[in-house]
Amino acid sequence: MTTIPTRLLLRRFAVDATHPVAVPTARRAAHAIATEWGVDGERLDALLLITSEAVTNAHLHAPGRVLVVLTWSPDDARLAVEVHDTGRRMGEGQASRFADDRATVGRGLALLVEHLTRGRWEVVPTVYGKRLRAELAAAAPPARPTGTSTVSPAAEPRGLFAAI
Template sequence: LMGQMRTALRAYAVEGHPPDVVVSHANRLLTGMETDLFATCVYVDLDMEEGSAWCVRAGHLPPVLRHPDGSTEIAEVEGGPPLGVVTQADFPMSPLRLRPGTLIALTTDGLVETPESDIDEGMDRFAHALAVSAPGHLGLVADALLGNARRNDDVALLLVRYDGMALRPLRESWSVWRLPEAVRHARRFTRRTLRSWGVPDDTVDGVLLIVSELVTNALVHTDGKVRLDLTLISGRLRVAVADASPRTPVKPTSIGWEATGGRGILLVEAMSATWGTLPVSGGKQVWSEIPVGGA
């Protein structure tokens, strides 16, 4: 059952859903499995760029944070019931703010609960052990936390250290309205953004062609909202167009000279160092990466 739940959680996450939706979907799946068993879960979605995270609890222990100054904090995270208990349960999201050097520890009650003490005392001991550990080597931290674990219950431990980012990406977004001049507006937005970022002119024309093809495909073949995202970091420019259709664009295997369409994805592939699609909540994102110099 736990293997099925882990697979389900991973699948819902890959689809691009926010944490509360991921956990809600997993809860509905488990309640429909016709089993008397239930599962607890803590889910943390970490934004490495912003130094923030969203946390959702389903009957599970909250995360423990070790701050850069060595102090620890048992995160105050709202919680819902365990998975598989109530079909229409709410699983609220709680924010976590992280500074570079913060260590996040997730564990199960098998590590902190004993017959001699309750779970709150065990969490306090766990937080103290995390505080006196040396966060530079997570393997040694894990060894210290697991060293005195009593094996009368399953034990799981997950550690992650947020070190921040030495170089933050440049980002801009544009909502593409379904107007006759939509593609031209998207190109103008792209040109203006790339110029402000210092992207060389000999790169801009290729990027504009990619933007034109991706935006046109989204407008012609999908309904609903379309969004253009530009990201520049470490000499690589990423162009991404998100739409409301989950259908992945198909690259044609052959196109005759008389064909009037179907070349867009071939052009994107030819102009890109790499390209692909990603599922996002309610649709997909088609992206292209182009190396740029001099930015």
């Protein structure tokens, strides 16, 4: 059974992924929010790398407005980042993301996020495109059977891009 945290801090911001400074702008905003919450060290570095990589992918493959949502649960020290973009292409999917070891492009996000989150991430289609959600746990997650997910999808805000 999943415990619902009693406190959950949430902040969101949007960047224009068509603009060349979208990635550093998103990284600076994520840094400011996370440090305000007291996140530092390796977890802050991991958050910034994931945010940078996801916004870079949106810049390259789904230019338009990108919504970044950060959540922090001080009760259990869970930190999560979601990056919503308008792209419809889901890539290779998590199940087959390492299938072709000869590929020279297209695996950066999967390799990076898989390593930094210890498998606690997902990419799912939304009404507006897709959402990447990555969770950084406070400690190593408990062992789980192969092929199961420990991240449950967060409810998608209504009118996501209409409100930006």
